[in-house]
Amino acid sequence: MKAIINYLSDPVFSFTGIIFFFFLGIKHIEVVASKKFATIALILILIIFGWMSLDPVFLSIVIWPDNVPIIFLLALVIWSTWFAIHKGVINDQRMAAGEPPVEGTPENREKVWAWPNLVYTELFAIIAGTVFLIAWSILLKSPLEEPANPTWAPNPAKAPWYFLGLQEMLVYFDPWIAGVTLPVLIVVGLIAIPYIDTNPKGNGYYSFKDRKFAITSFLFGWLLLWIFLIIIGTFLRGPNWTFYGPFEFWDAHKVVAANNINLSEIFWIKFLNMPLPKNIFAREFLGLILVAIYYTFVPVFITRKFGQKFLITMGKARYYFLIFLVLTMMSLPLKMYLRWFINLKYIVFMPEFELNI
Amino acid sequence: MALEVEKKSSINRREFFSYLSIGFIALSASVGGVLSLIFRYLYPNVVFEPAMDFNAGRPEAYDTGVDERWKKIYGVWIFKSDGKFVAMSNICTHLGCVPTWLSAERKFKCPCHGSGFYPNGINFEGPAPRPLERYKVFLDATGNAIVDKTRVFRYEKGEWSNPDSYISV
Numbered sequence: 046m047k048a049i050i051n052y053l054s055d056p057v058f059s060f061t062g063i064i065f066f067f068f069l070g071i072k073h074i075e076v077v078a079s080k081k082f083a084t085i086a087l088i089l090i091l092i093i094f095g096w097m098s099l100d101p102v103f104l105s106i107v108i109w110p111d112n113v114p115i116i117f118l119l120a121l122v123i124w125s126t127w128f129a130i131h132k133g134v135i136n137d138q139r140m141a142a143g144e145p146p147v148e149g150t151p152e153n154r155e156k157v158w159a160w161p162n163l164v165y166t167e168l169f170a171i172i173a174g175t176v177f178l179i180a181w182s183i184l185l186k187s188p189l190e191e192p193a194n195p196t197w198a199p200n201p202a203k204a205p206w207y208f209l210g211l212q213e214m215l216v217y218f219d220p221w222i223a224g225v226t227l228p229v230l231i232v233v234g235l236i237a238i239p240y241i242d243t244n245p246k247g248n249g250y251y252s253f254k255d256r257k258f259a260i261t262s263f264l265f266g267w268l269l270l271w272i273f274l275i276i277i278g279t280f281l282r283g284p285n286w287t288f289y290g291p292f293e294f295w296d297a298h299k300v301v302a303a304n305n306i307n308l309s310e311i312f313w314i315k316f317l318n319m320p321l322p323k324n325i326f327a328r329e330f331l332g333l334i335l336v337a338i339y340y341t342f343v344p345v346f347i348t349r350k351f352g353q354k355f356l357i358t359m360g361k362a363r364y365y366f367l368i369f370l371v372l373t374m375m376s377l378p379l380k381m382y383l384r385w386f387i388n389l390k391y392i393v394f395m396p397e398f399e400l401n402i
Numbered sequence: 403m404a405l406e407v408e409k410k411s412s413i414n415r416r417e418f419f420s421y422l423s424i425g426f427i428a429l430s431a432s433v434g435g436v437l438s439l440i441f442r443y444l445y446p447n448v449v450f451e452p453a454m455d456f457n458a459g460r461p462e463a464y465d466t467g468v469d470e471r472w473k474k475i476y477g478v479w480i481f482k483s484d485g486k487f488v489a490m491s492n493i494c495t496h497l498g499c500v501p502t503w504l505s506a507e508r509k510f511k512c513p514c515h516g517s518g519f520y521p522n523g524i525n526f527e528g529p530a531p532r533p534l535e536r537y538k539v540f541l542d543a544t545g546n547a548i549v550d551k552t553r554v555f556r557y558e559k560g561e562w563s564n565p566d567s568y569i570s571v
Contacts, residue, residue: 196477196492198500200513216515216529220497285502286516286528298506303518303527396532396558 047100051290054281057385060378063273071261074253078134083127090123100292106280110185115206115279122272126264132251133260146250200284200297209278210271216286217380219391219401227373234370241367243359258355266374305390308332325395332393336402339376344368452476458539458547461487461571468503468521478537478549479503479510481521487569489537489549490523496530510534524557533557538566 053059070077097103106112136146147153190199204212214223246255253260281288283295309328313321322328347368348356356364383389393402413421456476464487469480472489477500479490494501499514509526510519517528524533538553547569555567562568 194474196474196500198502198513200502202499202513212515215497218529219531224497285504285511285513285518298504300507303516305527305529390529391531394531401531 047290047292051293054290055288056277056281056381059277060269060273060381063269064378067265067269071264074130075134075138077127078131078253080131083131097291102294103280103291106291110188111203111206112279113185115275118206119272119276122268126268129251130253133253136250136252137254140252140254146252148250201282201286203278203282206275206279210274213274213278213282214377217377217384219399221399222402227377230370230373234374237366237370241359241363241370243363262371262374270374270377303388305384305388307391307394308335308389309394311387311389325397329393329395332391332402335392340369340372343372454552455548455550457542458489458549460545461541461547461569468505470503472549473503476549476551478551481523482571483522485570487539487547487571488522488567489539489551491535491537491551491554493535494530495525495532495534496528501534536562536567539569540566541569 053062076082098107107116132147136148139146203209211223211228214227217223218227242256242259244256244259246252280291283289283293283299284297285299287299287301289295289299308331309321312331313319313328326333344365348364352364352368355367359367380389380392383392391401393400395401452475456472456478458472458478458480461482464480464482466482469482472478472480473492477492479492481488481490492500494512494514494517496512496515496517499512501510501512501517501519504511508521510521510523512518512528512530515529517525517530519525519530519534522533523536525531533556536555536557538550538555539547540550542548553566555561555564
């Protein structure tokens with residue numbers, strides 16, 4: 046059983062599986078949002094987590110003081126995502142029946158004073174948060190290590206938990222892409238959401254149906270491309286940043302065949318059976334063309350197939366910026382699969398200009 | 403009458419400028435003080451700055467393969483093979499972590515993102531885009547190898563064939 050879980054937790058399977066379950070859940074959102082489903086899922090999660098914690102290797106990862114906040118985070122993420130969807134689906138059902146959303150009922154439109162209603166709640170939250178932090182800092186000692194030494198790094202060297210998703214991205218990309226370009230685009234994209242998303246529905250009330258595309262694409266990026274990467278970085282990455290199953294001992298000598306090659310090497314050496322051209326643009330032309338196609342023809346294709354409605358309602362500038370952001374977001378899973386299946390290192394490889402995509 | 407009273411209660415032009423100059427001097431002093439503190443802060447009390455060049459001893463004394471004796475102090479691996487004695491940087495070319503030498507697997511492996519390098523420094527796995535950099539090495543008059551970290555040789559620029567980047571042994 047543990048061997049099977051170790052095997053299946055390899056991201057090729059676990060990432061594919063979680064994508065599958067994500068879209069399955071989106072498709073049957075009413076089921077996911079029901080309290081019955083949540084109760085069963087909670088019981089199952091607790092049982093599975095309890096059973097997994099019986100394993101000494103897994104337990105040592107879980108109770109490592111660095112990782113404790115990640116456990117809290119996961120519980121909070123699951124809970125708040127489910128709760129928002131639960132409320133949204135209830136409103137969807139009400140609106141389908143011709144009733145106003147819960148937030149629009151007369152008893153919920155009643156207004157109260159900020160003082161004392163809000164301020165008391167905030168005061169209580171501040172006190173509870175302080176007590177929680179003090180108790181936490183007393184109970185769990187911070188894992189201090191030896192003084193910093195520029196000629197030595199711990200193995201594995203893990204980023205703070207909130208950056209583990211970023212660190213996981215860096216495994217698949219050049220630092221200029223995953224460390225600078227993508228984080229900037231994430232921030233820019235998040236800032237741009239109110240300018241891109243001009244859908245007036247869902248304002249002031251929870252809803253899923255009214256904002257299906259917005260919620261799905263956000264949750265895809267948030268849950269799969271950030272939270273799940275944090276989970277991988279926390280539980281499944283061991284010494285030398287190698288994958289380890291949750292029950293697998295962190296043996297620093299685990300050998301993984303990972304001879305990564307660039308697209309230019311696949312094309313020129315493996316496929317055409319000739320040496321790499323001296324001119325770097327001739328060498329990398331296939332990768333450059335592929336990247337260009339990805340950002341020019343793919344948007345056109347998507348627009349032909351699905352995007353006409355969005356293009357009309359949003360306008361060209363908004364629409365193509367959205368497509369650009371979505372394509373950039375999808376480049377991460379794309380690159381991950383390319384790495385796993387054909388050991389691809391870089392599509393465009395130009396270390397001469399520090400440009401590797 | 404009213405004009406005279408007003409004149410007495412307010413400060414005159416000369417006083418105003420003397421107050422202004424006092425205030426300006428005080429402001430400059432405080433800003434200068436803060437700036438000098440910030441400037442002082444940029445120079446820590448304890449600096450870990452090993453010398454940029456060091457004497458690595460006689461190249462003949464090294465065994466073939468990777469040698470780690472200077473890694474802890476200077477951040478340099480000595481690699482000797484095929485009649486060449488080279489000094490390699492221990493900084494990963496991906497994002498600057500410090501790889502570990504795995505003698506059993508005969509490779510360098512970076513603990514941050516899993517980049518792997520052959521003993522000669524060529525990258526072969528993980529995201530590292532280019533091989534480990536090499537430092538200038540030369541023999542001094544007594545036959546000792548001197549490693550000079552101020553001069554870097556990069557493989558992708560074809561600099562490893564530069565005679566400064568290795569010592570023939």
